[in-house]
Structures are given as structure tokens and as C-alpha cells.
Amino acid sequence: EPEVTQTPSHQVTQMGQEVILRCVPISNHLYFYWYRQILGQKVEFLVSFYNNEISEKSEIFDDQFSVERPDGSNFTLKIRSTKLEDSAMYFCASMGQGARGYGYTFGSGTRLTVV
Amino acid sequence: AQSVTQPDIHITVSEGASLELRCNYSYGATPYLFWYVQSPGQGLQLLLKYFSGDTLVQGIKGFEAEFKRSQSSFNLRKPSVHWSDAAEYFCAVARGGATNKLIFGTGTLLAVQP
Numbered sequence: 720e721p722e723v724t725q726t727p728s729h730q731v732t733q734m735g736q737e738v739i740l741r742c743v744p745i746s747n748h749l750y751f752y753w754y755r756q757i758l759g760q761k762v763e764f765l766v767s768f769y770n771n772e773i774s775e776k777s778e779i780f781d782d783q784f785s786v787e788r789p790d791g792s793n794f795t796l797k798i799r800s801t802k803l804e805d806s807a808m809y810f811c812a813s814m815g816q817g818a819r820g821y822g823y824t825f826g827s828g829t830r831l832t833v834v
Numbered sequence: 835a836q837s838v839t840q841p842d843i844h845i846t847v848s849e850g851a852s853l854e855l856r857c858n859y860s861y862g863a864t865p866y867l868f869w870y871v872q873s874p875g876q877g878l879q880l881l882l883k884y885f886s887g888d889t890l891v892q893g894i895k896g897f898e899a900e901f902k903r904s905q906s907s908f909n910l911r912k913p914s915v916h917w918s919d920a921a922e923y924f925c926a927v928a929r930g931g932a933t934n935k936l937i938f939g940t941g942t943l944l945a946v947q948p
Contacts, residue, residue: 750934762878762924762938775935810878814934822868823928823936827877 721745725811725826732801732833740796740829742811751794752812752823753786755779762810768794801833836861838927838939846945847915855910855942857925866928867908868936869899873921881923884908895919920946 724743732738744751753765766776768786776784785797794813798805811826837860847853859865866885870878882893889901899910908925925939 752935754936761940762926762936764935764937767935812936822880822883824880825870825878830875 721824723811723813723824723826725809725829727829728827729830730832732831734803734833735800738798738801738831740798740809740811740831742794742796742826743792744794744811744813745815745824746792748813748815748824750774750814751786751788752814753796754810754812754825755807756810756828757807765796765809798831801831803833806831806833836865836927836929836937838925838937840923840925840939840942842942843940844943844945846947849917849946849948850914853910853912853915853919853944855923855925855944857908857910857939858906859908859925859927860906861927861929863929866934867899867901868926868928869893869897869908869910870924870926870938871895871921872924872941878924881910915944915946917946917948920944 726741751768754762756762764777766780767774783799787795808828808830810828812823814823839858841856868883869881871881872878881897882891884891884901891899897912901908922941922943924941926936928934928936
């Protein structure tokens with residue numbers, strides 16, 4: 720079964736540093752997402768990406784965040800200057816065209832720890 | 835705006851007992867509904883989904899869920915729980931449109947006692 724691959728699985732970074740989280744979505748999917756889950760809390764939507772542009776972003780997704788699909792296969796989330804409160808599990812997901820008949824496929828996540 | 839409520843934060847059941855996890859949603863149109871399971875430190879695994887048609891949906895690992903429009907509910911059930919089912923369970927709703935983002939509930943943590 721096709722998978723969404725995320726790397727690294729765990730990243731520790733110092734406050735103020737830039738981090739890039741990487742994802743390889745399922746190849747024929749058209750919609751891409753980042754979600755995050757702070758420890759012990761629910762999964763929250765960050766951003767959706769379709770047709771090479773952001774289609775929606777949440778209030779969490781401020782100017783410190785950006786997404787890119789640089790080469791048609793990878794999908795990255797960049798945090799420019801990390802804060803302690805950015806510590807969370809970050810999930811990438813992809814979905815085929817139209818929700819009907821498809822389920823979102825999530826990656827196994829990147830646990831980001833900001834120290 | 836859409837929302838999902840999982841009223842039970844923590845449930846403990848005995849192995850072999852039946853299980854029902856509650857999920858209520860708020861959404862103006864026909865929702866797309868999902869149940870995910872998350873083991874500690876792991877990712878999200880899709881158990882089942884509902885888009886339309888038969889309101890009783892079968893999923894993996896012996897789980898099923900029933901969509902009840904009149905009650906705005908999508909409860910997850912399993913007739914006999916196994917110790918390996920101990921995990922956190924998330925209900926989620928998606929709206930239509932180009933974004934199709936998922937809105938998650940706060941989760942129900944399931945403990946299974948011998």
C-alpha cells in the first residue's frame with residue numbers, strides 16, 4: 720500500500736534555529752497537508768497545498784512557517800526561527816483528488832523538540 | 835464552522851468486552867467522517883471512513899462505525915476488544931471543497947485491562 724514518508728523521525732533544535740521537515744507524499748495525490756500535535760493534545764491543521772500553492776492555512780501558520788514542493792515529489796515545511804512552543808509532532812498527509820472515495824494518508828510524523 | 839466532539843477523554847474496558855467510542859460532529863452539509871487510531875509515539879492509522887451510502891461502515895481490525903444523521907454522531911464500535919487495541923482514537927470530519935482539511939476531535943484514550 721502506498722505510504723507517505725516523513726524525515727527525520729525526530730529532530731532536536733535550538734530555539735531560534737531554522738528547521739525543515741520533509742515529506743514524500745503519495746505520487747498521484749494532488750492535495751498535501753501539514754498538521755501538528757502538541758504532546759497530549761489533538762491534531763491541528765496547519766496548512767493545505769494544492770496546485771503548487773497554499774489553499775488554506777490556519778492561524779497557527781504565521782510568517783515563521785512556509786511550505787514548498789520544490790521538485791514535484793518532496794513537500795517541505797520550514798520553520799524559520801523556532802520557538803519552544805513549536806515543539807510538537809508534525810504530520811504530513813496527502814489525498815487524491817476529491818474527498819469522495821479517498822482517505823487521507825498520513826506519514827508517521829516528525830517529532831520536533833525545541834530546546 | 836465544523837467541529838468534532840469526543841465526550842470521553844479516557845475509557846477503560848476489559849479484554850473481550852465490547853467497546854463504543856462516541857463522536858459527535860457539527861457540520862451543515864453531509865460530512866465526510868473518519869476514525870483514526872494512534873499508538874503511543876506513532877502516526878495516525880485510518881480505521882474507517884464514511885462518505886455516503888450505507889450508514890454502517892466496516893473498517894480494519896474488526897472495527898465498525900455507524901453514521902446517524904439525526905444524532906450527528908459517528909460512533910466507533912468493536913464487539914470484542916483485544917489488548918492490542920489500547921491506543922488513542924481520533925474522530926475527524928472533512929468538509930468538501932478544494933481544501934478538504936480534516937478537523938479532529940480531542941481523542942479518546944482507550945486502556946484495556948486483562
